Amino acid sequence: MAVALATALGAPHVELDAIYHQPGWVPLSEDDFCARVAAATATGSWVVDGNYSVVHEVVWERADTVVWFDLPYAIVLGRTIRRTIRRVITREELWNANKEPFSNLWSLNPEKSIIAWAATRHRVYHRRYAQAERDPRWGHLRFVRLRSQAEADAFLAGVTSTTMKEQ
Numbered sequence: 028m029a030v031a032l033a034t035a036l037g038a039p040h041v042e043l044d045a046i047y048h049q050p051g052w053v054p055l056s057e058d059d060f061c062a063r064v065a066a067a068t069a070t071g072s073w074v075v076d077g078n079y080s081v082v083h084e085v086v087w088e089r090a091d092t093v094v095w096f097d098l099p100y101a102i103v104l105g106r107t108i109r110r111t112i113r114r115v116i117t118r119e120e121l122w123n124a125n126k127e128p129f130s131n132l133w134s135l136n137p138e139k140s141i142i143a144w145a146a147t148r149h150r151v152y153h154r155r156y157a158q159a160e161r162d163p164r165w166g167h168l169r170f171v172r173l174r175s176q177a178e179a180d181a182f183l184a185g186v187t188s189t190t191m192k193e194q
Contacts, residue, residue, distance in 0.1 A: 028096055028179060029076030035186040036074065041067045043077025045122035052125055057081055078152065087159075092169045095156045096179060100149045107145040 033040035046063050047055050055063070064082040067073065068089045075086050087093065098106075113119070114127035121127065134140035137147045160170045173179045 028094070028183070029074050031183050032094065032186060033074035035183060036072060038072040038074050039067070041073050041075045042122065043075060043079050043082065047077075047079065048122060048125055050123045050125065052128070061085060087165060087168060090168060092171060093156075093159075093165075094182075095160075095170060095172045097153065097156070097172050097174050098176070099174075103149055104142075104145055107142055111142055 029042070030040050041064070043064065046067070047060055049055055054060075060079070061082055064075075065085050068075065068086055075090070111127060111131050114121070115129055115132060118126050128139075131140045131142055135143050137144040156170075156172075159165050160172070171182060173182055
């Protein structure tokens with residue numbers, strides 16, 4: 028979704044996972060992560076892909092729109108499982124030479140498995156975004172809440188660099 032949106036807008040795609048996860052899945056220090064995200068969002072237009080609490084404020088303070096892909100839990104979990112299995116089997120490189128660890132298929136630890144993360148964090152993020160949408164602190168943001176793939180497809184079909192700036 029973020030890649031398609033960045034392409035439609037002619038804007039850089041900033042993938043937070045690619046910044047945070049260094050080779051060997053070593054996490055970038057919090058200070059370095061914040062600095063790199065701040066640099067990537069300092070000027071011009073961009074589309075940030077990801078959701079890290081530590082850089083949330085830096086990104087949202089500079090953003091004009093938050094696209095919230097709010098799919099139902101079962102769809103999110105199903106897609107996460109399918110994507111993880113595909114990446115494990117194909118040994119697809121994700122970023123910085125990292126590949127999906129086999130342990131993602133069986134670990135119940137959300138810090139070690141994206142499947143466990145999706146299973147345990149969906150409700151948390153749902154609540155967090157719903158609250159943020161009503162929070163006066165984020166009143167400068169336009170929230171676009173997409174509740175289905177059809178809504179996402181329609182949204183992307185209507186996006187151009189001028190339509191986002193006008194809204």
